[in-house]
Each structure stands twice: as C-alpha cells, then as structure tokens.
Amino acid sequence: MSFSTFGLPQSILDILEIEGYKDPYPIQKSAIPLILKGRDVLGIAQTGSGKTASYVLPVLSLLNRKKGTKDRQVDVLVLLPTRELAEQVKEVFTLFEKGLEHSAPVMAVYGGVSINPQMKALFGISVLVATPGRLLDLVGSNAVQFDKLQTLILDEADKLLNLGFKDEMSQIFSLLPKKRQNLLFSATLNEKVKEIHQFLLREPEVINVLTKEGNIDQIRQLAYTISEEKKGPLLRHLIKNQDMKQVLIFTASTYKSEHVADKLNKNGIDARSIHGKKSQHARKNALEAFKAGKLRVLVATDLLSRGIDIEFLPHVINYELPRSPKDYIHRVGRTGRAESTGEAITLVSPNEEHHFKVIQKKMKISIGLLDGNTISF
Numbered sequence: 001m002s003f004s005t006f007g008l009p010q011s012i013l014d015i016l017e018i019e020g021y022k023d024p025y026p027i028q029k030s031a032i033p034l035i036l037k038g039r040d041v042l043g044i045a046q047t048g049s050g051k052t053a054s055y056v057l058p059v060l061s062l063l064n065r066k067k068g069t070k071d072r073q074v075d076v077l078v079l080l081p082t083r084e085l086a087e088q089v090k091e092v093f094t095l096f097e098k099g100l101e102h103s104a105p106v107m108a109v110y111g112g113v114s115i116n117p118q119m120k121a122l123f124g125i126s127v128l129v130a131t132p133g134r135l136l137d138l139v140g141s142n143a144v145q146f147d148k149l150q151t152l153i154l155d156e157a158d159k160l161l162n163l164g165f166k167d168e169m170s171q172i173f174s175l176l177p178k179k180r181q182n183l184l185f186s187a188t189l190n191e192k193v194k195e196i197h198q199f200l201l202r203e204p205e206v207i208n209v210l211t212k213e214g215n216i217d218q219i220r221q222l223a224y225t226i227s228e229e230k231k232g233p234l235l236r237h238l239i240k241n242q243d244m245k246q247v248l249i250f251t252a253s254t255y256k257s258e259h260v261a262d263k264l265n266k267n268g269i270d271a272r273s274i275h276g277k278k279s280q281h282a283r284k285n286a287l288e289a290f291k292a293g294k295l296r297v298l299v300a301t302d303l304l305s306r307g308i309d310i311e312f313l314p315h316v317i318n319y320e321l322p323r324s325p326k327d328y329i330h331r332v333g334r335t336g337r338a339e340s341t342g343e344a345i346t347l348v349s350p351n352e353e354h355h356f357k358v359i360q361k362k363m364k365i366s367i368g369l370l371d372g373n374t375i376s377f
C-alpha cells in the first residue's frame with residue numbers, strides 16, 4: 001500500500017516523497033481513510049508509531065477543500081500536554097501545509113512565554129496547537145473563537161489527564177460547536193481516558209497499534225523449562241512440529257549463535273547466524289534472505305533485537321535469555337508488529353530460571369512456564 005491510494009492532495013504526496021516516507025505506517029493505513037471520511041477516531045498509539053502524520057495528513061486534506069477567511073476563528077484545534085509536543089506537532093502541520101491550494105496557517109500556543117504576541121498573532125490561523133491552560137487564557141481575552149471549528153484532536157490524552165488538565169479540557173469542550181470531528185490519541189487506555197472518550201467521541205473507530213517496544217500485550221508468550229543439553233532437540237522439535245516457516249532465534253553469544261545455526265542445518269533446517277563478528281556484507285545478505293522468506297531461520301545475538309524491521313514475523317525464540325530485561329522486550333517485540341499477532345517462545349534452563357523471574361518482575365509481565373522435559377521428541 002502506498003500513500004497515493006488515499007486520495008491526498010498532490011502537494012502532500014510530493015512532500016512525503018521528499019521526506020522519505022515510503023509506505024504508510026500501520027496507524028496511518030488505518031486512520032487516514034477513516035479521518036478523510038469524517039469519522040471520529042480513537043487511536044491507541046505511542047510516540048514513534050507515526051501517529052502525528054496519521055492525523056495531520058487527512059486533516060490538512062480536508063482543509064484544502066475549503067477557502068479560509070481571515071478572522072479569529074480556527075478550523076482545527078489540537079490539545080496536547082506540553083510545549084515540546086506542541087512545537088513538534090506544529091512543525092509537522094507546517095511541513096505538510098506548504099503547497100496546499102488553500103493555505104492553512106498553523107500556530108502553537110503554550111504557557112511560560114508572554115501572551116501578548118500570541119494574542120496578536122492569532123488572526124487568520126486555521127490550525128491551532130495548544131496546551132489547555134494557555135488556550136483558556138487566550139479564550140478569556142477573546143483572541144480565539146471556535147464557532148467554525150471542524151476538528152478537535154487530543155494528542156497524548158493520557159498524559160493530558162495525568163497532568164491534571166481535566167477541568168480545563170472540560171471547559172474548552174463546552175466552548176466548541178457540537179457538530180465536529182473528534183480524534184483522540186493516547187498511549188494507554190486507562191479509566192480516565194475511557195471516561196473522556198465515551199463522553200467525547202461519536203461512534204468512534206478504534207485503532208490499536210502496537211509499537212516496536214514496550215507494548216507486547218498482543219504477543220503470545222510461552223516458556224519451557226528444559227535442561228541445557230535438551231535445548232537443541234526441543235528447538236528442532238518446535239520448528240518442525242509447528243511447521244514454523246520464518247523464525248528469529250536469539251542467543252546470548254556469538255559462539256552460540258553459530259553453534260545453533262550449524263546444528264539446525266545438520267538437521268535439515270535452513271539457518272544462518274548473524275552477529276557482530278560477521279562482515280557487514282554477510283549480515284546484510286542473511287537479513288535480506290530472511291526478510292524475503294528465502295531463509296527459514298535466522299539466529300542472532302542481541303545485535304539484532306533492536307531495529308530489525310520485518311513486516312510480519314510470526315515466531316521469535318529465545319534460545320538463551322538476554323542479560324537485560326529490556327532486551328527481552330526488544331527481542332519479543334520483533335514479532336506481532338503492528339496489527340499482526342505473533343508468538344514468542346523462551347527456553348529456560350534450570351540455571352536461568354531465577355533470571356527469568358527477574359525479567360518478568362522488572363517488565364511487569366507473567367509468562368506461563370511449561371515443562372519441556374515431558375515433551376517427547
């Protein structure tokens with residue numbers, strides 16, 4: 001799927017190309033068509049998922065269809081918790097706004113800086129990006145009006161609520177026209193966010209996007225206790241028995257990754273290892289073959305646990321535990337990316353059991369431990 005299928009204005013497609021956005025990220029695939037249709041959207045997504053462009057592009061496309069007037073009415077209001085985020089979001093709007101048939105001037109307002117210049121500048125603005133407190137001050141001095149508001153966006157809604165902006169937000173909502181599009185983005189769907197989305201959104205489409213790290217709820221996680229000598233046979237049994245076609249295996253050392261790959265090859269399972277001591281060329285080749293589905297098993301050290309980007313990887317197996325609990329999440333997060341669910345299996349020897357408990361405790365996860373020694377293979 002490419003950005004050109006959405007029906008976005010040509011000027012936006014040109015900027016996407018210049019900026020090196022090749023294909024839409026999962027949240028963009030889901031959100032852009034819905035927003036263009038005028039639907040309310042609840043997006044569960046973190047920074048890094050591409051959520052900003054997922055609303056900026058369609059919102060600007062909708063604005064492009066109308067000619068703005070010069071007054072203190074804004075068309076789009078983005079509420080967010082911090083000035084850093086406000087500046088960041090403003091920049092994304094400004095970047096993609098260039099070249100639109102009807103320009104949509106963008107401005108960010110937040111506290112901690114003098115209000116007078118903001119009051120003056122708030123004229124002929126189409127997209128206003130604001131933190132709640134400063135926005136209410138500006139409303140109080142009649143610097144901004146919302147009678148023609150089309151779209152309200154809450155970005156990082158959970159953080160807005162955690163920072164205690166609920167009352168300010170309610171006050172702002174009461175000033176907005178009832179008929180409008182609402183978009184709400186939050187990294188978590190806690191009780192506070194649920195309350196606000198139930199009150200704010202009309203029959204929303206819910207988009208839940210798994211990001212690379214941190215959120216591994218959708219991944220089926222299993223672990224087997226197994227003696228060190230039986231790890232190899234159990235590994236081969238799992239791959240063959242479940243007919244796994246694309247498996248990423250992690251080991252703790254370079255030596256082990258070579259050893260595991262060798263053993264698999266000797267047993268008729270096509271595997272290559274990849275680690276820091278391999279040449280860049282060999283690494284690239286192995287990774288490309290694996291990504292293209294031409295190599296069944298890739299055995300890697302933690303070198304690969306971050307950053308490897310494979311569209312859909314069904315299986316990750318931890319042959320050995322990573323040292324750092326965070327690396328467990330990075331490894332396991334290679335599967336079940338985006339909308340797809342994946343499976344992560346960890347082989348735990350008696351020596352590793354304590355460390356596995358530590359990982360689960362630190363990462364606040366709980367993984368059922370099956371007894372691998374009872375499996376016949």
Ligand code: AMP
Pocket residue numbers: 020021022023024025028046047048049050051052053
């Ligand atoms: P965000 O989650 O909105 O903070 O975006 C994270 C980063 O991903 C930003 O640096 C964007 O410029 C970048 N980005 C967003 N969408 C894409 C895409 N489809 N292709 C490449 N980069 C993207």
